[in-house]
Amino acid sequence: MPLSKVQAGIPKEWPDQTVYLRTSAYSKKLDQHKMGALVLSATNLPPSEKTYKTSSPYTNVKITAVSNASHPAYGQYGLYANQHLPPDSFILPYMGFVHDQADTDVTSDYDLSLDRDLGVGVDASKMGNEARFINDYRGVSSGPNAEFRDIFVDTGNGKVERRVGVFVLSAGKSGKRAKGVGRGQEILVSYGKGFWTERQPAEE
Numbered sequence: 547m548p549l550s551k552v553q554a555g556i557p558k559e560w561p562d563q564t565v566y567l568r569t570s571a572y573s574k575k576l577d578q579h580k581m582g583a584l585v586l587s588a589t590n591l592p593p594s595e596k597t598y599k600t601s602s603p604y605t606n607v608k609i610t611a612v613s614n615a616s617h618p619a620y621g622q623y624g625l626y627a628n629q630h631l632p633p634d635s636f637i638l639p640y641m642g643f644v645h646d647q648a649d650t651d652v653t654s655d656y657d658l659s660l661d662r663d664l665g666v667g668v669d670a671s672k673m674g675n676e677a678r679f680i681n682d683y684r685g686v687s688s689g690p691n692a693e694f695r696d697i698f699v700d701t702g703n704g705k706v707e708r709r710v711g712v713f714v715l716s717a718g719k720s721g722k723r724a725k726g727v728g729r730g731q732e733i734l735v736s737y738g739k740g741f742w743t744e745r746q747p748a749e750e
């Protein structure tokens with residue numbers, strides 16, 4: 547009998563047509579120079595550089611169908627906190643197909659920049675993890691409560707990998723975000739204005 551998703555370590559709500567990733571999927575078209583900048587020997591990192599350990603599936607979050615009809619992503623999914631997430635805390639990495647311009651899918655709504663100088667992105671349209679369900683704050687809340695930050699992940703074999711991590715926003719100078727993200731709250735980032743201007747319908 548095939549394993550259930552939960553037995554296989556895949557979130558219950560994970561869509562069947564999308565591959566659940568625990569490790570990065572690198573495009574074969576990435577050259578040695580780019581691969582060398584993305585996957586490094588741990589000894590080449592300055593000791594002051596923080597590294598993160600990851601363990602999936604991520605029980606601190608929950609993929610949930612958006613049930614509020616006034617939410618602009620109603621009928622789709624969103625990612626919600628499954629526990630209190632303090633300011634500045636690391637939530638999870640954004641996993642996907644790591645690629646450069648040679649295989650960019652211009653139609654993807656899940657493609658995030660990993661290194662602008664190298665022209666490398668992470669596309670979670672066909673494969674990824676829970677982070678692919680994070681919605682933009684516009685029309686949902688007055689602002690984001692999380693953001694993407696560049697990180698190094700310790701993959702345990704003497705190697706570290708460049709990744710995009712999702713973090714709770716810092717408390718802020720006035721402490722207005724000191725509560726962090728409460729259990730059950732939706733995790734929301736800013737996709738940036740560019741994401742939405744590129745998707746505006748062409749004027750007639």
Ligand SMILES: C[S@@+](CC[C@H](N)C(=O)[O-])C[C@H]1O[C@@H](n2cnc3c(N)ncnc32)[C@H](O)[C@@H]1O
Pocket residue numbers: 618619622623624655656678679680681682683684685686
């Ligand atoms: C990275 S996906 C986010 C997950 C998506 N809701 C899903 O269920 O797969 C990006 C897409 O989610 C939707 N979305 C996210 N934030 C939105 C918002 N604030 N308003 C409208 N649509 C949004 C848009 O369709 C967008 O192209």
